[in-house]
Amino acid sequence: ATVLAQALVKEGLRNVAAGANPMALKRGIEKAVEAVCAQLLENAKEVETKEQIAATASISAADPLIGEMIAEAMDKVGKEGVITVEESNTFGLELELTEGMRFDKGYISHYFVTDTERMEAVLEDPYVLVVNSKISGIKDLLPVLEKVMQSGKPLLIIAEDVDGEALSTLVVNKIRGTFKSVAVRASATV
Secondary structure (H helix, E strand, C coil): CCCHHHHHHHHHHHHHHHCCHHHHHHHHHHHHHHHHHHHHHHHHCCCCCHHHHHHHHHHCCCCHHHHHHHHHHHHHHHHCCCCCCCCCCCCCCCCCCCCCCCCCCCCHHHHHHCCCCCEEEECCEEEEECCEEECCCCCCHHHHHHHHHHHCCCCEEEECCECCHHHHHHHHHHCCCCCEEEEEECCCCC
16 A cells, blocks of 8 residues: 555656646546545455454464464454454463453543553443533532442443543542542444
8 A cells, every 4th residue: 555655646746747737637546546446345355254364364464373363363352343463572472352342532531540550440340320421510420429439339431521520529539549430431432
């Protein structure tokens, strides 16, 4: 893709320097992109079996062992699952499966971090509050916070946003150790 883009730019600039109309050139490139994309979609074949996934991943990674591991990971998490490939300080390949949900936007404040080495906020068996709006004031959140504090369990808040007095209260309670909570912005897919 990078080589193709570089060739398009190089040839495009050469044509413009030779007197070609830049707007006509742009329209031509856009039509060509449409045609190529349509042809690619027409010729595309869905990769469905574990063997096909392993073969495709092996070619992409230029390593059959990595291809097999990616196929194994996809088999475990499914088509909608998230697979993260990370570099390790140790030798060899390792597949680690983590149950749960992934949020694109993450925690709202770094004060919610529970594992400072990995910069993660991890809660064990929390109550989950899902709100389809922004939380700013504490008065709407207070009844829930009181119940959660009585239970001794942590609280995960998934909302459009949490700010102002509500965020301050959650952060202060987390810092003081009154109770654990994490607020995250809901992604469009949640």
